[in-house]
Structures are given as structure tokens and as C-alpha cells.
Amino acid sequence: MFYNWFKIIHVISAAALLGTGVGTTFYLFWGNFQKNLTYTVKICFQVLRVDYLFTGVAGVVQPITGFIMIYAKGYSLTTVWWITTLLGYSLAGMCWFATIYLQTQCRDLAIDVCDQKEKLPQRYYRYFTFRCVLNVLTIIILMIVFYYMTNFPQQTAP
Amino acid sequence: MIITKFIHVLLGITLLGSLTIFYIFINSAIRQHDNVALKYTTQFSLYMDLLIVLIFVVLFLTGTFLVYQKYFSFSIPWIRAAYFLLALTVICWMTSFIIRFNNYKKLCNNNFEQFQYKRLFHSCHWLIILFIIFIVHDAVTKSTLFNVL
Numbered sequence: 598m599f600y601n602w603f604k605i606i607h608v609i610s611a612a613a614l615l616g617t618g619v620g621t622t623f624y625l626f627w628g629n630f631q632k633n634l635t636y637t638v639k640i641c642f643q644v645l646r647v648d649y650l651f652t653g654v655a656g657v658v659q660p661i662t663g664f665i666m667i668y669a670k671g672y673s674l675t676t677v678w679w680i681t682t683l684l685g686y687s688l689a690g691m692c693w694f695a696t697i698y699l700q701t702q703c704r705d706l707a708i709d710v711c712d713q714k715e716k717l718p719q720r721y722y723r724y725f726t727f728r729c730v731l732n733v734l735t736i737i738i739l740m741i742v743f744y745y746m747t748n749f750p751q752q753t754a755p
Numbered sequence: 756m757i758i759t760k761f762i763h764v765l766l767g768i769t770l771l772g773s774l775t776i777f778y779i780f781i782n783s784a785i786r787q788h789d790n791v792a793l794k795y796t797t798q799f800s801l802y803m804d805l806l807i808v809l810i811f812v813v814l815f816l817t818g819t820f821l822v823y824q825k826y827f828s829f830s831i832p833w834i835r836a837a838y839f840l841l842a843l844t845v846i847c848w849m850t851s852f853i854i855r856f857n858n859y860k861k862l863c864n865n866n867f868e869q870f871q872y873k874r875l876f877h878s879c880h881w882l883i884i885l886f887i888i889f890i891v892h893d894a895v896t897k898s899t900l901f902n903v904l
Binding site for chain 1: 761764768769771773775776780783791795802803888892895896
């Protein structure tokens with residue numbers, strides 16, 4: 598029962614991690630093409646807040662519940678399945694940190710421009726494009742990790 | 756079976772996460788009385804509903820396919836409960852769709868005063884989240900809180 602509750606938390610936090618990631622990427626991409634500067638600034642704030650609140654928290658909860666479940670099942674930490682999953686997750690985490698940095702830059706640029714009532718600079722779109730590419734990359738890596746998660750080898754248990 | 760389960764889990768978590776996010780964005784616009792943000796956000800959520808329909812259909816199909824592949828029976832209480840909860844989720848989502856669509860029409864026609872059926876809209880989204888969590892619980896524990904079905 599203890600194992601099942603951690604598994605439920607693990608799945609729900611995966612929803613917060615990937616589901617919100619997909620949702621915010623679409624939202625950000627769509628919102629930036631509305632050509633409304635005030636709305637763009639608002640989106641930048643909202644997406645950053647959601648990234649911290651949902652993706653950040655889920656990003657911490659995922660490995661903790663994952664480790665607890667592995668410990669509870671007595672799986673070995675030297676299996677290819679586990680190492681690949683850990684590498685994938687670390688890579689996704691690095692991409693996420695880069696995404697947060699770029700999003701912060703986008704937000705600051707958008708605020709500056711909004712205050713001076715100017716058009717968004719070319720630098721904003723460069724950061725934005727790079728951010729979206731990194732976000733899509735993170736989602737693809739997480740999908741690969743989830744593929745491994747849903748198909749973990751039962752025979753690794755002692 | 757490997758691919759079916761992967762698609763099923765992936766779409767399930769995407770559905771839960773996406774619906775929660777759209778709700779948060781719309782709720783934020785409602786609370787701030789920002790009609791411009793509300794219009795754009797509602798429009799976006801309505802477009803994304805096309806994707807949500809597809810996810811619901813594929814979830815139903817892959818779920819049914821998994822029942823056959825894993826030699827489960829449709830009379831197992833947690834499987835019956837999963838179908839029942841999915842149906843309730845679809846009903847809540849359709850109600851939310853109608854509310855958002857009506858409010859969006861008012862926003863476009865410039866006769867919007869305040870978000871209509873706000874309580875029903877909030878209730879629908881909280882119920883959707885709750886129902887999906889129940890489905891996850893039932894699928895993980897292979898038992899259900901809805902044994903009465």
C-alpha cells in the first residue's frame with residue numbers, strides 16, 4: 598500500500614512535469630503571435646510562475662518518489678534501465694534550467710519594451726526561439742524517460 | 756502492448772497537466788478582471804480543445820485495447836469505474852467547453868460584463884482533476900473506491 602501511494606504521487610507529479618510543460622509551450626508559442634505587448638508580458642510572467650510552481654516542484658518530487666519506489670522494490674541501481682533513466686532525467690533538468698534562464702530574459706526584455714512602448718527587439722525573438730527549441734527537446738527527452746518508466750524490466754528485481 | 760501502455764500513460768498525464776494549466780490561466784484572467792487576457796486565453800483553450808478531444812478518443816481506445824491485451828475482464832470493478840469516471844470527466848469537460856464558448860462569444864461581441872457560470876466552471880475543472888486522480892489511483896492499486904458500481 599505504501600508503494601502504491603508513492604506510485605500515485607509519482608504519476609501525478611509526472612502529469613505536473615510533462616503536462617504543464619506541453620501546455621505552457623503551446624500557450625507561450627500561441628500568445629507570442631497575438632502581437633499584443635501587454636499580453637506578451639503577462640504570458641511571460643504566468644509561464645515563469647507555472648514553471649517554478651509546477652515543473653520545479655514536480656521536478657523535485659519525481660526523483661524522491663522514484664528513489665523510494667526503487668528502494669521499496671529492491672531494484673539494483675546499476676541496471677541499464679536505471680542509468681538511462683537517470684541520465685535522461687538529468688539532461689531534461691539541465692534543459693529546463695536553461696529554459697528558465699531564457700524565459701527570465703524574455704520577460705525582462707518584454708517589460709523594458711512595454712514600459713517604453715516600443716516593439717519587441719530581435720534579441721527577444723532569438724531568446725524565445727531558443728527557449729521553445731529547448732522546451733521541445735525537454736519534452737522529447739521526458740517522453741523517452743517515460744517510455745522507460747512504463748516498460749521497466751521486472752527481472753531486475755532480486 | 757509496450758507501445759499501447761506508453762501512449763495511454765503519456766496521454767493521460769498530458770491530459771491532466773494541460774487541463775490544469777488552461778484552468779489556471781483562465782482563472783488568473785477572471786480574478787484579475789482582465790478581459791483582453793481572458794479573451795486570448797479562452798480562445799487558446801478552445802483551440803486546444805481540439806487536441807483534448809483527440810486525447811480523450813485515443814485514451815478510450817488504448818484503454819480498451821489494454822483490457823484485451825492484459826486479459827482483464829470488463830466486469831472487474833476498477834475497470835468499470837475507470838470507464839464511468841472517464842465518462843464523467845468528458846461530461847465535465849463538455850460543460851466547461853460550453854461555458855467558455857458562450858463567454859468567448861460575449862467577449863468578441865463586446866457585451867461581456869462578467870464571466871458567466873463561474874461556479875459551475877470552477878466545479879467542473881476541480882471535478883475533472885479529481886476524477887483523473889481517481890482513475891490513476893484505481894489503475895495503480897487495481898482496486899476502486901467506486902465498488903458500488
